[in-house]
């Protein structure tokens with residue numbers, strides 16, 4: 001059977017590895033440090049395209065919607081080969097607004113969502129508080145999306161690693177920086193030696209720009225820091241979004257408040273400015289947090305792209321090389337669909353969603 005070599009052990013690389021292995025490929029993952037050590041493990045784990053994407057529906061929205069639809073089967077598939085379990089909560093979301101003027105925007109969002117078969121409801125402030133009693137009295141209205149869900153990201157990553165290993169994926173961590181071997185598009189050089197694959201998949205998140213020189217192609221992926229903090233409770237029944245961020249309660253009793261969007265290169269430290277903003281905003285949304293202080297603060301680097309769309313697919317100039325990067329705020333959500341797209345590309349099978357907009361070579365080299 002043909003072999004697939006994946007560079008990058010985040011959720012995207014691991015999901016592709018697991019999918020390719022389940023289709024019978026020999027699969028190796030090489031990771032410069034530890035699998036899931038970057039954006040994947042830092043994520044709040046929301047599967048919430050209807051709340052996170054505020055613009056009109058486009059190919060990116062269709063991609064997110066498809067991935068959300070794939071999630072229940074994907075979780076079962078991961079669990080088939082994993083001894084690790086992880087939280088997958090299908091408890092819906094509330095997008096809360098605080099001013100009458102914002103009603104128009106959630107109403108128009110609901111109109112196009114309905115056209116796409118998405119179940120969503122506009123609730124008055126009182127109705128929203130009936131569903132989520134901890135919401136502030138200031139809540140004017142909310143858009144309720146019952147299909148949105150979330151997972152516990154560190155648990156998901158651990159289960160993926162376990163499923164990969166148990167199904168026969170070879171995972172090599174602490175391999176150092178990887179480079180394509182010059183003149184050979186099927187070999188990758190690392191600190192631990194040279195690795196070979198009939199197909200090479202580059203899934204290196206915010207670090208993907210490093211491939212530009214070797215691929216002779218522009219890969220405009222940039223790190224955007226997301227600072228997050230966690231409280232011990234109180235318990236929420238839904239994911240709560242507002243225009244300023246989100247709150248999501250986990251089964252382990254933590255309440256996560258996220259997230260900043262700031263440019264700080266590859267620096268993953270937290271700042272008092274970033275965390276103070278999260279704290280003051282979350283106390284406004286949930287007054288019960290007024291006397292609480294976060295017990296944990298951290299940051300991850302989201303891989304943003306120049307046009308906001310991920311890069312997913314085959315390099316036409318180097319057909320043994322594939323890219324899966326730039327998933328920005330949606331890496332966890334998009335992991336199942338990205339895995340299927342890359343595996344279908346490798347097997348030259350038809351795709352279930354349009355992928356033309358995500359072609360990796362769409363940017364001009366500058």
Ligand code: GLY
Pocket residue numbers: 044046052226258259302328329330
């Ligand atoms: N998807 C949530 C975030 O990027 O903060």
